[in-house]
Amino acid sequence: MAKIIVVTSGKGGVGKTTSTAAIGAGLAMRGHKTVVIDFDVGLRNLDMIMGCERRVVFDFINVIQGDAKLKQALIKDRRLENLAILPTSQTRDKDALTREGVGKVLDELREDFDYIICDSPAGIERGAYLAMYYADEAVVVTNPEVSSVRDSDRVLGLLSSKTHLAEKGEGGVKSHLLLTRYDPKRVASGEMMKVEDILEILSIPLLGIIPESTAVLKASNVGTPVTFDTKSNAGKAYEDAVSRLDGEQIEMRIKPERPGLFQRLLRRTA
Amino acid sequence: MSAESLTLNDGSAAARAEEMPLQVRSRSFTAVVLKVTGAADAGFFASLDSLMRQAPHFFVNAPLVLDLEQATDLQVKGDFVKLVRELRARRLSPIAIQNASADQGIAAFGAGLITLQGGRDVPTERRGRAAEAAPAASEPEPESEPAAASLLITEPVRSGQRIFADRGDLIVNASVSSGAELVAHGSIHIYGPMRGRALAGVNGDKSARIFCQSLEAELIAIAGLYLTSDDLGPTVRKKRVQAFLRDQTLCVEPLK
Numbered sequence A: 001m002a003k004i005i006v007v008t009s010g011k012g013g014v015g016k017t018t019s020t021a022a023i024g025a026g027l028a029m030r031g032h033k034t035v036v037i038d039f040d041v042g043l044r045n046l047d048m049i050m051g052c053e054r055r056v057v058f059d060f061i062n063v064i065q066g067d068a069k070l071k072q073a074l075i076k077d078r079r080l081e082n083l084a085i086l087p088t089s090q091t092r093d094k095d096a097l098t099r100e101g102v103g104k105v106l107d108e109l110r111e112d113f114d115y116i117i118c119d120s121p122a123g124i125e126r127g128a129y130l131a132m133y134y135a136d137e138a139v140v141v142t143n144p145e146v147s148s149v150r151d152s153d154r155v156l157g158l159l160s161s162k163t164h165l166a167e168k169g170e171g172g173v174k175s176h177l178l179l180t181r182y183d184p185k186r187v188a189s190g191e192m193m194k195v196e197d198i199l200e201i202l203s204i205p206l207l208g209i210i211p212e213s214t215a216v217l218k219a220s221n222v223g224t225p226v227t228f229d230t231k232s233n234a235g236k237a238y239e240d241a242v243s244r245l246d247g248e249q250i251e252m253r254i255k256p257e258r259p260g261l262f263q264r265l266l267r268r269t270a
Numbered sequence B: 001m002s003a004e005s006l007t008l009n010d011g012s013a014a015a016r017a018e019e020m021p022l023q024v025r026s027r028s029f030t031a032v033v034l035k036v037t038g039a040a041d042a043g044f045f046a047s048l049d050s051l052m053r054q055a056p057h058f059f060v061n062a063p064l065v066l067d068l069e070q071a072t073d074l075q076v077k078g079d080f081v082k083l084v085r086e087l088r089a090r091r092l093s094p095i096a097i098q099n100a101s102a103d104q105g106i107a108a109f110g111a112g113l114i115t116l117q118g119g120r121d122v123p124t125e126r127r128g129r130a131a132e133a134a135p136a137a138s139e140p141e142p143e144s145e146p147a148a149a150s151l152l153i154t155e156p157v158r159s160g161q162r163i164f165a166d167r168g169d170l171i172v173n174a175s176v177s178s179g180a181e182l183v184a185h186g187s188i189h190i191y192g193p194m195r196g197r198a199l200a201g202v203n204g205d206k207s208a209r210i211f212c213q214s215l216e217a218e219l220i221a222i223a224g225l226y227l228t229s230d231d232l233g234p235t236v237r238k239k240r241v242q243a244f245l246r247d248q249t250l251c252v253e254p255l256k
C-alpha cells in the first residue's frame, strides 16, 4: 500500500525542498519505487534540485487540468530507476490546484509507487493545505529557532485537524520532526534552540538532525540530492533519517546536548 | 442583556405559538462594557487597539455597551456617530449606552444606540487597562438549561487553534502551545504545559477557576479579569497553580 508523505513547515527557506529531494532519493536507493511531487506552484524548485529542469515538458497542473496524461508529465530520474519527479508549473498560480484534481493524481500514483513525497510550499494557505490534505504521514522540517518552531507547531495543528485522515476521524497525520540547518556551535552559544527544548514544545518523535553543511549548497548547484554525497555529514544524516522513516532504529550521529537524551527520544520514536 | 419588557409567562407564549407566526421569549446575553473616559479621542482608540491585540477574544461576537459615566465630553449626535463608526471599523458591535445623562441618551439614540438601565456590573481591577467584560444580564433563564457537559481534549492544542467549551468545564490532558487559546463558560483544567491563553467563565461566571500543571501562559482570564505573562512572576511560573477571583481580583496561587 503506497504511503503519501508531506514535507512541510509553515516557514519558508527551512529546507523542505532540499529534504524532499534527499528523502526521495534515499527511499529509492533503499529499493522503494518513489515519486516526489512539487506543490510549490509558481516557484518550481524541486526539479532544479533534482537536476531535471531541462527535461520538463508537461507538469502537475497540466495533468490536473486534463491537458496531459500523468505518464507524460512524470520524469524518470537518470541515476535511480526507482525514482520519478512530478514537476510543477512556473507560470500558473496556486489556484490551479484543486482538491479533487490533486486527489485524482495521487490515486493514480498510488497504483505505481511505494512512496509519494509531497514538497509543500511555505505558508498555511491553499498550496500548503492541498499538499498535506491527503497525507498519511508528515515530515515537519524545522530549524532550531523560535519562529520556525512556532510555525511548525501551527502546521501540526493543521495536520491534526484539516487533513483527510483528521476529517475521517482517524486521528490526523502521523508526524515526524526533521531538524535541519542544525549548527552545534550556535546551539552551544545560545543563539539557536536546543533539541530538547524544541521537542518539549512540539512533542512529536524526532526523525533526524541535519547539520548545517556546505555540502547542501554544492549538491543543489549541480542538481543532485545531497543523499548521493555519502561522504558528507548532511548526506549521512539524511540517509539515517530515511532509514528511520522506513522503520529502522538508528542512533543519532549528532552528539546529544545532554547524555541519554537521544536514547530516550529514539525509544519514543519507535 | 435582559429584555425585561418582553418577559412573558412562558406557558402563554407556548400556548399561543400555534396561532402566531412568531414567538416572544426573554433571554439574557452577555455584553462587553467599555468605559469611555473623557472624549473618544486618538488616545482612547490607541489604548483600545492595544487592548484588542492583547485580548482579542473579549470582543469577538459580543455586543458592546458603552459606559458614559466618565465621558461627559460626549454630548452631541455627531460624537456618537463618529464613535460608532470607529468601533465598527474595528469589527466591534456597539448596541447601547449606560450611565448616561438624558441628553446623552437622546444624542446616542440618533446614532442607533439605546440606553440601558439596571445591568449588573462587576467592578473589575483595572491594572491600568481600559476595559471590562462583565455580565450585563440579570434574570436566569426561565427554562432549565441542559446539564453542563465538560469537554475533554487529549491532543496537544497547537498555535493558532482555539478550543471553546460552550457549556461547562474544559479539560486539556496535553500541552497548550503559545498562540493557542482555550475558552470555557466554566472552569479550565490543563494537565500539560500551559503556554497559551486560557479564558474561563467567559459568560461572567465568577466562580470559574483555572488549574494548571505548569503555568507558562501568555494570558489567563476569569469572567473578564485577566493577567498576562508579565504579571505572572516566578512564584507561579512553571508551577502547579490555580487561578480564581477573590474580591474582584484575579489571584494565582500555587497548589499545595
Ligand SMILES: Nc1ncnc2c1ncn2[C@@H]1O[C@H](COP(=O)(O)OP(=O)(O)O)[C@@H](O)[C@H]1O
Pocket (backbone or CB within 6 Å): A009, A011, A012, A013, A014, A015, A016, A017, A018, A019, A045, A122, A180, A181, A182, A210, A211, A212, A213, A214, A216, A217, A220, A234
Ligand atoms: N542543512 C543545510 N545546510 C546548509 N544549507 C541548507 C541546508 N538545508 C537547506 N539549506 C539551504 O537553505 C535554502 C532553503 O532551502 P530549501 O530546501 O529551498 O527550503 P524550503 O523548500 O523550505 O523553502 C537553500 O539555499 C538551501 O541550499
Ligand SMILES: [Mg+2]
Pocket (backbone or CB within 6 Å): A016, A017, A018, A040, A045, A120, A121
Ligand atoms: Mg521549497
